[in-house]
Amino acid sequence: MKRRSLGWVALAATSFLFANTSFAQGEEPQPPPPEPPPTEPPPAEPPPATPPPAEPPPAAAPPPAAGISFGASTAPQADTGKKPGQPGAPAKTPEKLKWRGTTFVWGNSVSTETVGIGQDIQTRNPSYEMAFNLRPRWYVYDDAEQNISIRADLGVFKEFTNSDSTTRRGEWSFTDFRVQGAYGRDLAKDGDYKTDLRLRVPTIDFPTSKVSANNGRYFQLGASVGVGQQIPLAGSDQELFPTANGAFTVGYQHWFSRATTPTNADLDRIRMDPDGRAVSTDQLSAGAFAEHTVPLRFEAGVQIHERVAWSNGLGWSLFWKYKFNDSQEICSVATGCVEPERVNDPKRFGVNTLFTSEISVDVTKEFGVALAYENLSPQLGPDSQRRNIFYSPEARFFLGASLALDELYKTASGEQAAKAGRLNVAKK
Numbered sequence: 450m451k452r453r454s455l456g457w458v459a460l461a462a463t464s465f466l467f468a469n470t471s472f473a474q475g476e477e478p479q480p481p482p483p484e485p486p487p488t489e490p491p492p493a494e495p496p497p498a499t500p501p502p503a504e505p506p507p508a509a510a511p512p513p514a515a516g517i518s519f520g521a522s523t524a525p526q527a528d529t530g531k532k533p534g535q536p537g538a539p540a541k542t543p544e545k546l547k548w549r550g551t552t553f554v555w556g557n558s559v560s561t562e563t564v565g566i567g568q569d570i571q572t573r574n575p576s577y578e579m580a581f582n583l584r585p586r587w588y589v590y591d592d593a594e595q596n597i598s599i600r601a602d603l604g605v606f607k608e609f610t611n612s613d614s615t616t617r618r619g620e621w622s623f624t625d626f627r628v629q630g631a632y633g634r635d636l637a638k639d640g641d642y643k644t645d646l647r648l649r650v651p652t653i654d655f656p657t658s659k660v661s662a663n664n665g666r667y668f669q670l671g672a673s674v675g676v677g678q679q680i681p682l683a684g685s686d687q688e689l690f691p692t693a694n695g696a697f698t699v700g701y702q703h704w705f706s707r708a709t710t711p712t713n714a715d716l717d718r719i720r721m722d723p724d725g726r727a728v729s730t731d732q733l734s735a736g737a738f739a740e741h742t743v744p745l746r747f748e749a750g751v752q753i754h755e756r757v758a759w760s761n762g763l764g765w766s767l768f769w770k771y772k773f774n775d776s777q778e779i780c781s782v783a784t785g786c787v788e789p790e791r792v793n794d795p796k797r798f799g800v801n802t803l804f805t806s807e808i809s810v811d812v813t814k815e816f817g818v819a820l821a822y823e824n825l826s827p828q829l830g831p832d833s834q835r836r837n838i839f840y841s842p843e844a845r846f847f848l849g850a851s852l853a854l855d856e857l858y859k860t861a862s863g864e865q866a867a868k869a870g871r872l873n874v875a876k877k
Contacts, residue, residue: 549855550586550598555579556849562842563610574613576845580606580624595634602627603657615659625669626655641681641692649673649700664733665707665714673700673744688754695749702742709737709771725781737797739768746803756811763838764803765828772797800828802838807847814856821847 556579561567563575582604590597604624608615615622629652637644654669656662675698682690707714711733722728745767750760780786807821826841 545588545591546855546858547588548586549588551854552584553852553854554582554584554849555851556582556847558845558847560612560842561840561844561846564846567840567842567844574842575610576612576614577609578606578614579609580604582624595632598631598633600629600631622659623657625661626657628653628655636676641679641685643677643679645677647673647675647677647696647698649675652700652702663713664711665731667705667707669702669704671700671702671742673698675699675746682751691752691755693749693751696747698744698746698748700744702744703740704738706738708732709740709773710734711736711738723777723779723781725779737771737773739799740771741769743767758809760805760807760809762803762805764805766801766803768799768801770797770799802826802828802836804838815853815860817851817853819847819849819851821849823847 558576558578558580560574560576562573563577582602584600584602586598586600588596588598602624603626605621606624607619607621609619611618629649632646632648632650634646635643636646650672652669652671652673654661654671656666656668675696677694677696679692679694682693685691706712712731713733714731716731716733717729718731719727720730720732743766744764746762746764748760748762750758752758778786778788802825804824805821807819809817809819811817822844824839824841824844826836826843828835830836830841
């Protein structure tokens with residue numbers, strides 16, 4: 450467009466110059482014919498009147514780009530197309546990818562017991578697992594203040610040791626497949642201060658893992674709401690420790706299942722019922738499922754560098770188990786029916802605790818690595834003693850790498866190079 454505009458201006462200027470040259474030549478008066486010399490000086494005659502200017506020759510019509518006149522402004526008087534830096538013609542913003550934020554994660558986890566860290570325990574159960582997770586995102590709506598997206602998480606892992614988490618050593622297994630709707634909105638923003646709302650509804654977990662698929666579960670339905678806060682430290686214009694952030698999230702989850710206890714339709718185990726008869730059952734365990742689960746989580750982190758972040762989390766998963774029927778009598782004894790003794794008002798409430806600490810590094814826009822520590826365990830141990838939230842025999846170390854597939858796509862398609870070129874033109 451720039452080359453074409455300059456060509457139109459040059460053509461208009463050339464036509465105008467030729468037109469003005471003809472106009473100047475047409476204004477010069479023609480000299481009178483020669484006369485014989487007089488015998489005496491004739492009286493002075495008044496100067497001849499200036500003849501009317503001659504019509505200039507027709508000039509080529511200038512193009513509609515603009516006319517240029519000497520001594521006047523050279524700014525175009527007609528639309529010659531938008532140019533970088535021209536008022537009213539901002540550079541075109543690249544369209545955001547609908548699937549931005551999609552990542553592929555390769556992770557490795559090992560129990561602290563396996564690497565010899567932590568307290569000595571009675572029974573050893575070393576564990577090392579490797580996992581691959583695909584976490585796609587699709588933005589349905591997005592503007593400057595709010596967005597709506599659909600997110601998912603599908604993973605597969607391999608257990609290399611002979612731990613109790615799998616049946617066979619080296620076995621591959623899927624994790625539960627999660628799909629959720631996500632809504633985010635900026636509640637307040639002032640410089641480096643930012644408050645945002647995080648809503649996840651619905652959250653659906655499908656029993657694709659071996660454990661969930663074989664205990665009678667159908668799916669889990671849940672939702673959560675959270676608030677995040679960012680505050681400045683050194684400021685976003687500084688390279689080190691620019692900002693810090695925190696968040697609080699509360700949710701609700703419920704598993705839909707065949708029964709209130711774990712069951713497997715393929716199991717055919719002979720048991721004795723309350724009437725003393727041998728019957729075939731599919732019950733796997735005497736423990737009940739959790740009827741209601743309420744997860745709570747606090748998170749806090751600091752941006753150490755543009756590419757380095759440190760985050761920590763504390764969580765409590767509160768759950769209430771199903772209540773069994775308390776009025777079951779046994780009538781298969783010779784002395785008559787009897788109601789077995791049991792614990793009065795059994796406790797159905799329990800808590801699982803969580804502590805996480807992670808350092809993540811963005812090596813490039815497309816590739817990142819992370820080192821993390823996680824302790825997820827029941828609040829009460831097998832000895833009915835309260836455990837430390839920061840450590841238990843179930844604590845694990847994680848080392849992983851992630852690929853930002855959207856950034857990888859933009860780099861491969863040359864969009865980043867094109868964007869850099871547009872910025873360079875704008876700076877000129």
